[in-house]
Amino acid sequence: MNRVAYLLTFLAALCGTSLHAQEIAFEAKVDRTAFAVGESIRLSLSLTNAQGNIGHPDVGGLTVVQGPFESSSINFINGQRSSVITRTYMLTATAPGDYTIGAATARVAGGTISTKPIKVHVDKGGGATSDRSLNEGQKRDRDLFVTIDLSKEKVYVGEQVVATYTLYSRYPNLELSDYDLPALNGFWAEEIDIGETNWQEGLRTVNGLQYRVAVLKKQLLFPQRSGALKIEPLRISCIVNRSFFNRGSKVETQSNTVTVQALPLPGAAPQGFSGAVGDLRFEARTDRQSVKANEAIELTLTVTGSANLKLVEAPELELPPDVEHYDPKLIDRISMTGAGMSGSRAFQYLLIPRHEGDFSFGPFTFSFFDVAQGAYRTLSSGPIQVKVEPGTGGGQASIARPSKTDVQVLDQDIRFLRTGDAQLRPKGRYLFGSLAYVLGIGTPALGLLLFGMWRRRSAARSADVDGTRRRKAERIARKRMKEAHNALERNEREPFYAAMTKALQGYFADRFALGVAEMDESTLLERMASSPGGEVLAKEATALIAACEMARFAPLEERPRQQLYDQAVDLIQRIERS
Amino acid sequence: MRSYLFLLTLALSLGTASAMDRAGADVSMELARTAYTNGEHATALALFDSVGQEWNSAALQLAIGNCHFKLNDVPRAILHYERALLLEPGAEDVKANLELARQRTVDRVNELPRFSLGSSWERWIGGSDVDQWARRSLWLWSLTVVLCVIALLLRRTLRIAGLSLSGLSLAATLVAVFLAAGRTAQVRDAAGAIVLQPRIEVTSEPRAGSTTLFMLHAGTKVELRKTEAGWCEVALANGNLGWMPASALERI
Numbered sequence: 001m002n003r004v005a006y007l008l009t010f011l012a013a014l015c016g017t018s019l020h021a022q023e024i025a026f027e028a029k030v031d032r033t034a035f036a037v038g039e040s041i042r043l044s045l046s047l048t049n050a051q052g053n054i055g056h057p058d059v060g061g062l063t064v065v066q067g068p069f070e071s072s073s074i075n076f077i078n079g080q081r082s083s084v085i086t087r088t089y090m091l092t093a094t095a096p097g098d099y100t101i102g103a104a105t106a107r108v109a110g111g112t113i114s115t116k117p118i119k120v121h122v123d124k125g126g127g128a129t130s131d132r133s134l135n136e137g138q139k140r141d142r143d144l145f146v147t148i149d150l151s152k153e154k155v156y157v158g159e160q161v162v163a164t165y166t167l168y169s170r171y172p173n174l175e176l177s178d179y180d181l182p183a184l185n186g187f188w189a190e191e192i193d194i195g196e197t198n199w200q201e202g203l204r205t206v207n208g209l210q211y212r213v214a215v216l217k218k219q220l221l222f223p224q225r226s227g228a229l230k231i232e233p234l235r236i237s238c239i240v241n242r243s244f245f246n247r248g249s250k251v252e253t254q255s256n257t258v259t260v261q262a263l264p265l266p267g268a269a270p271q272g273f274s275g276a277v278g279d280l281r282f283e284a285r286t287d288r289q290s291v292k293a294n295e296a297i298e299l300t301l302t303v304t305g306s307a308n309l310k311l312v313e314a315p316e317l318e319l320p321p322d323v324e325h326y327d328p329k330l331i332d333r334i335s336m337t338g339a340g341m342s343g344s345r346a347f348q349y350l351l352i353p354r355h356e357g358d359f360s361f362g363p364f365t366f367s368f369f370d371v372a373q374g375a376y377r378t379l380s381s382g383p384i385q386v387k388v389e390p391g392t393g394g395g396q397a398s399i400a401r402p403s404k405t406d407v408q409v410l411d412q413d414i415r416f417l418r419t420g421d422a423q424l425r426p427k428g429r430y431l432f433g434s435l436a437y438v439l440g441i442g443t444p445a446l447g448l449l450l451f452g453m454w455r456r457r458s459a460a461r462s463a464d465v466d467g468t469r470r471r472k473a474e475r476i477a478r479k480r481m482k483e484a485h486n487a488l489e490r491n492e493r494e495p496f497y498a499a500m501t502k503a504l505q506g507y508f509a510d511r512f513a514l515g516v517a518e519m520d521e522s523t524l525l526e527r528m529a530s531s532p533g534g535e536v537l538a539k540e541a542t543a544l545i546a547a548c549e550m551a552r553f554a555p556l557e558e559r560p561r562q563q564l565y566d567q568a569v570d571l572i573q574r575i576e577r578s
Numbered sequence: 579m580r581s582y583l584f585l586l587t588l589a590l591s592l593g594t595a596s597a598m599d600r601a602g603a604d605v606s607m608e609l610a611r612t613a614y615t616n617g618e619h620a621t622a623l624a625l626f627d628s629v630g631q632e633w634n635s636a637a638l639q640l641a642i643g644n645c646h647f648k649l650n651d652v653p654r655a656i657l658h659y660e661r662a663l664l665l666e667p668g669a670e671d672v673k674a675n676l677e678l679a680r681q682r683t684v685d686r687v688n689e690l691p692r693f694s695l696g697s698s699w700e701r702w703i704g705g706s707d708v709d710q711w712a713r714r715s716l717w718l719w720s721l722t723v724v725l726c727v728i729a730l731l732l733r734r735t736l737r738i739a740g741l742s743l744s745g746l747s748l749a750a751t752l753v754a755v756f757l758a759a760g761r762t763a764q765v766r767d768a769a770g771a772i773v774l775q776p777r778i779e780v781t782s783e784p785r786a787g788s789t790t791l792f793m794l795h796a797g798t799k800v801e802l803r804k805t806e807a808g809w810c811e812v813a814l815a816n817g818n819l820g821w822m823p824a825s826a827l828e829r830i
Contacts, residue, residue: 412678413678414644414647414648414674414675414678414679415644415671415674415675416644417611417614417637417640417641417644418637418640418641418671419611422604422607422635422637422638422641423635423636423637423706423707424600424603424604424607424629424633424634424635424638425633425634425635425707425708425709426632426633426634427630427631427632427633427634428634430708430709430712430762430765430766431708431709431712431713431758432709432711432712432715432758432759432761432762433762437712437716440716440719440720441715441716441719444719444720444722444723444724445719445723447723447727448723448726448727451727451730452730455730
């Protein structure tokens, strides 16, 4: 212990004077702490700024595949010298588990310095290469073989399986000339892009033999039906050992046959299940919460997770009838890796509400088969409330209305009673032919008849002027004769004769329908001839009239006035009587 | 319900005891309508029937028919619908109900094709009731007389025009009288009848036990040709003839 203290004091003094940056270090490093069975890791032990003897480390159950390799380097930076001695081991594990690489020690200038232990974890193997297929392949051909490996052998219908096609070769020089991919019956397959086929870094030990390994292809398989689904072997042909001097030789080989046990989905599928199998989440959302009528709103239904996403179909959309919608736009963000198919698939709907109001979209549901739980699950999202405000073009400016359907007749029934006045009439009695009807017809007819008769009589009377004159002749004549009689009694000559002339002339004119101008003997004779004794009367009348006229204007009176008057009265009476 | 029964008995006593006057008939009609609306079809039928003893109209016959229909007596419903149709030819509601009732009868008689000018012509010719054309003829006749009188009081051209109008009116009057006579005869001498017995044999002679020609079922409409000692000679719409007991029928 004293020696160590002495040394440290000495070193501290040395550093303090000239080389204070020259610290001694001893480190152990691995390139990764987690790896798979068959893979190798690199363990590096670095001794800095010292010359010493590095001891063999305890690798704790791991196998040293290669090494140790020793290297050293010296650097001068800003006049300072530093040196590193590195010892490298390649380690591998034959069985999975947790391993501890123990501390390594180095003797430096009489003392020892040690590293810290490192813990590493060993997996079953990233490619999940089963020992069985490796062993089978190796048995077929020790130098060159191909394997098909499945990530899972027992799956549900629709669940994804990763199939890996791997080439193992011990030939130092190999050219792949041709390979036949197996036909896949009962599967829907998706290629996983793994880039260019290259040899993997490092070698792999299989049952003590070391191989170079290349993954030829990776596929995602989705069983489409239940049962044992067989994958036929992969056949390859290669040319080996070709060189400048050698044309090489052709080697053919084929892989193992694998079988996928596809289990049917248990139980009855819920409504809306469209075949999605995996582990999924579901979300529905709209781009806006408020929109104007006749403006578009975007509804996105997103399915996210790890499943056969490319087979996911749009969930059923239940929307109010006056919301127009179009077929959805599909937005896929799907990646296919060795872990399987994952990502999201979104269905983007364009909705156009045609009327204002508060709308509720959804809830939207999506059903899938949850592999982890081994049961169906139905996810629901929403409902989404959207407020639609009146549009600029008027709320009713619908371009396309919801499709109309015919009114369905559910049942038939008789029509209802008549409302209002029943228009009741006495039973069994008819107006036509009744007394009232006869009266109704008869009364106007009688009225018409009476009117006609009255009309006829009055018309006849007004038409017969001569008759009227004749009827009135005596009455007028008598009136005038009375005037004459008055004049006679007063003994007035002139008025007596005037009245007599007027009375006689008027009487004859009226009695025989004559004008005053026609009053001469011949006309009077003609008119009176028809009656018996008419001629005598006519002559007497004319003579009387002439006598009256003579006496009126002549100075002499031939006959007494009283005689003339009596004769005139007598004459009129006789004519009236005849 | 109790007040209903009271009113019903009141109305029935009114209807049977004495001749029902117009006001009483209107009250009964209103009661019957209320009962029908409330689904008490039997009550409504009794009330309508009491009105129907004295009064008649297409609306009343339709109501009685509806009651029978609701009480599942389809043949009587058809009878009353036919009566309503006779009073008001071409009435749309009656025709619809009759069509529906006919669908429930057993017999399907193919009617001989008949010349028809359509419902509106039928309605126009038939009028809303039997007396309509008689009333119209009276009005037209009065118009004719008035026009004639006016024309006689006018002179020259105006008189000629008035007389022409009067002549036209007279022609219309004659047509109306003709139609009124036709309609009255049609209703008074209605020859149709409805079979009311569930099934009846139509025989070749008016005698029980003679050859059965065909069978008829309730609700079928027949035309009466002759009546003889309780037997009727009936003709079907398709022209078949036969005899059946008068008791199995009821005249429209």
